[in-house]
Amino acid sequence: xxxxxxxxxxxxxxxxxxxxxxxxxxxxxxxxxxxxxxxxxxxxxxxxxxxxxxxxxxxxxxxxxxxxxxxxxxxxxxxxxxxxxxxxxxxxxxxxxxxxxxxxxxxxxxxxxxxxxxxxxxxxxxxxxxxxxxxxxxxxxxxxxxxxxxxxxxxxxxxxxxxxxxxxxxxxxxxxxxxxxxxxxxxxxxxxxxxxxxxxxxxxxxxxxxxxxxxxxxxxxxxxxxxxxxxxxxxxxxxxxxxxxxxxxxxxxxxxxxxxxxxxxxxxxxxxxxxxxxxxxxxxxxxxxxxxxxxxxxxxxxxxxxxxxxxxxxxxxxxxxxxxxxxxxxxxxxxxxxxxxxxxxxxxxxxxxxxxxxxxxxxxxxxxxxxxxxxxxxxxxxxxxxxxxxxxxxxxxxxxxxxxxxxxxxxxxxxxxxxxxxxxxxxxxxxxxxxxxxxxxxxxxx
Numbered sequence: 001x002x003x004x005x006x007x008x009x010x011x012x013x014x015x016x017x018x019x020x021x022x023x024x025x026x027x028x029x030x031x032x033x034x035x036x037x038x039x040x041x042x043x044x045x046x047x048x049x050x051x052x053x054x055x056x057x058x059x060x061x062x063x064x065x066x067x068x069x070x071x072x073x074x075x076x077x078x079x080x081x082x083x084x085x086x087x088x089x090x091x092x093x094x095x096x097x098x099x100x101x102x103x104x105x106x107x108x109x110x111x112x113x114x115x116x117x118x119x120x121x122x123x124x125x126x127x128x129x130x131x132x133x134x135x136x137x138x139x140x141x142x143x144x145x146x147x148x149x150x151x152x153x154x155x156x157x158x159x160x161x162x163x164x165x166x167x168x169x170x171x172x173x174x175x176x177x178x179x180x181x182x183x184x185x186x187x188x189x190x191x192x193x194x195x196x197x198x199x200x201x202x203x204x205x206x207x208x209x210x211x212x213x214x215x216x217x218x219x220x221x222x223x224x225x226x227x228x229x230x231x232x233x234x235x236x237x238x239x240x241x242x243x244x245x246x247x248x249x250x251x252x253x254x255x256x257x258x259x260x261x262x263x264x265x266x267x268x269x270x271x272x273x274x275x276x277x278x279x280x281x282x283x284x285x286x287x288x289x290x291x292x293x294x295x296x297x298x299x300x301x302x303x304x305x306x307x308x309x310x311x312x313x314x315x316x317x318x319x320x321x322x323x324x325x326x327x328x329x330x331x332x333x334x335x336x337x338x339x340x341x342x343x344x345x346x347x348x349x350x351x352x353x354x355x356x357x358x359x360x361x362x363x364x365x366x367x368x369x370x371x372x373x374x375x376x377x378x379x380x381x382x383x384x385x386x387x388x389x390x391x392x393x394x395x396x397x398x399x400x401x402x403x404x405x406x407x408x409x410x411x412x413x414x415x416x417x418x419x420x421x422x423x424x425x426x427x428x429x430x431x432x433x434x435x436x437x438x439x440x441x442x443x444x445x446x
Contacts, residue, residue, distance in 0.1 A: 010202065010323035013079050013278050017326045021203075025324055026332025028207045029081055032318050032365060034162075034358055035064055035337070036351045038084040042307060045093035052102060055239025057351075058341045059304030060084050062237060065337030067297030067309045072330045075293025076286055078274055079319065079330040082297050082309040087266065087421045088259045092307050095252045107239075107305065108247035113256040114302035115246065121260055121295030131287035134268070142430045144376030145390045146269040147276055149397040149426035150313045151370025156401045158366050162359025172220060173356040180213030180360030188321065203322045206361055213357035224352040231348035237341060239305045260298070263310050265424040267294055270311035276372045277316045278325045317365030320372060385437035392433060393426035400425060 039060045043053040067082030092110055099106035124130050163177045184205050191202035217223045275282045298308040319325045340346060400422040408419050418425055
């Protein structure tokens with residue numbers, strides 16, 4: 001699928017960036033990703049104590065770091081950052097609890113299912129089947145639609161989970177998010193108005209915005225200094241496969257094979273988005289290598305006692321804003337994650353940044369992802385049937401995001417997993433419509 005659009009990059013994927021600058025810009029990606037949220041949610045679902053929760057966080061950071069470096073340097077060979085997926089959290093908690101929880105074989109059963117599923121992903125890439133599926137089922141109009149739905153699906157999360165429904169006074173949340181977003185816009189505006197300082201204000205816009213938001217939250221008394229003070233400085237991961245063991249259960253394995261298929265569909269959208277913002281066409285070899293890298297990243301996560309990691313679409317939005325797509329920056333982001341896996345004090349500091357501060361930046365990032373998808377669609381000639389291939393997945397994405405929790409909670413378990421990933425359902429819808437809708441010779445321009 002060709003997703004080329006006009007490049008707006010200051011620094012391309014293969015351009016060299018000084019080590020110090022790459023380190024700072026890598027941290028910018030880490031701050032924008034909210035990686036600690038899924039493990040904290042799972043720890044709550046399993047009623048984990050402090051040591052188990054810390055171990056889950058450390059394992060997640062390590063898997064994200066190693067996965068990021070593997071994908072960027074060896075497999076996808078594109079700027080790609082890995083982080084924990086939200087999709088499998090419900091299934092992970094259910095399997096662990098069904099296996100006896102933390103006191104029984106629960107975590108060992110979960111790890112067994114994760115290991116088998118990740119190896120299945122590796123096999124999919126080694127056989128070369130994955131790129132054949134992509135080439136057959138995902139032309140440009142479908143790829144652009146998936147990118148659009150990725151951004152669209154994240155907007156409600158940015159606004160609700162991080163701002164309106166986040167912990168604390170809602171008016172303060174709105175103030176913090178607005179101040180952070182305004183700082184980001186001012187930085188980008190300065191970089192456009194004064195090209196000489198573009199490198200500082202555009203490339204560092206997200207870090208500057210997050211710093212301003214964090215300082216403002218500290219002045220409001222919203223920054224949790226106590227959690228930072230109480231955290232140990234260093235610590236090795238203590239809740240890996242060596243602690244939990246491994247146990248194989250057929251039901252758990254089948255469940256996670258389905259969930260890995262959903263995650264794969266979701267991460268495909270992320271790869272499309274990254275290809276669009278970096279103005280790169282993903283080759284057949286990259287598709288196969290990418291799914292191998294995804295499987296190995298998930299295997300590292302399983303062995304670390306964490307849940308599956310996947311490509312984060314957030315980083316495509318960061319690249320759109322900053323104009324920096326250097327792979328060196330993403331390697332630095334991976335190194336930061338690995339450091340966080342051992343440097344408990346620093347991870348506690350980042351986790352203490354209030355959600356509204358993250359939300360102020362996150363909301364703008366999600367819109368840039370959506371607009372990149374629309375740019376891909378705009379660059380192709382569409383047929384009359386394409387209007388429905390584009391429109392219905394967008395409607396479905398909004399419908400699933402806005403679907404009341406009472407409906408979701410009463411659905412069968414497998415349906416709940418699917419409803420937890422609007423992008424996966426939107427992608428399947430776009431693919432099926434593309435296969436079934438009749439083609440004609442009347443071309444339209446969107």
